[in-house]
Amino acid sequence: AQSVTQLGSHVSVSEGALVLLRCNYSSSVPPYLFWYVQYPNQGLQLLLKYTTGATLVKGINGFEAEFKKSETSFHLTKPSAHMSDAAEYFCAVTLNTGNQFYFGTGTSLTVIP
């Protein structure tokens, strides 16, 4: 079975500070990992994805994540938070490119001016 755990349901950072959102996965086979962002009353938007190859992946809006197999982690980072980054962030795992995704419970990011 596969699952993801997002540590910290709420994270607050100051504008300009480092953003770190944590995600640990559980999978019996090499996973595909994703981060999505959701703004209020909106659907989910893909931020970035890891499938194969380079373990450091860069996404939109300055976000990046590193796949660490030894730590079963896929944490999301951004060097400098912007007010527009305030949203809900979801980590997700799937086993292949077409099967269902398993989402974490989300982390709400607040950016303090």
Add this chain to the structure above:
Amino acid sequence: DTGVSQDPRHKITKRGQNVTFRCDPISEHNRLYWYRQTLGQGPEFLTYFQNEAQLEKSRLLSDRFSAERPKGSFSTLEIQRTEQGDSAMYLCASSLWGGYGYTFGSGTRLTVV
């Protein structure tokens, strides 16, 4: 590419009534997914189609729920005899088989009163 469209955006219904939601995927995407998201949770898989074939259904999809994709294009999700516990955001997503990551629609928010 106009993205994934869902209609309606909001639906308020009385308990016991039937409701139907529509999803129009990205035209060249052959896979279509339905997810349900309750407050404070990540999306949970309901079902998916490849073209017109419904390939997988979650145990969350009780016999009151039915989904169709008759011509392999748009899809409908019907809930019969709605209950208050059905109140949620219903998200549709589409992808190409072999593609990486979904494209989500903005969702239909159902409130059962």
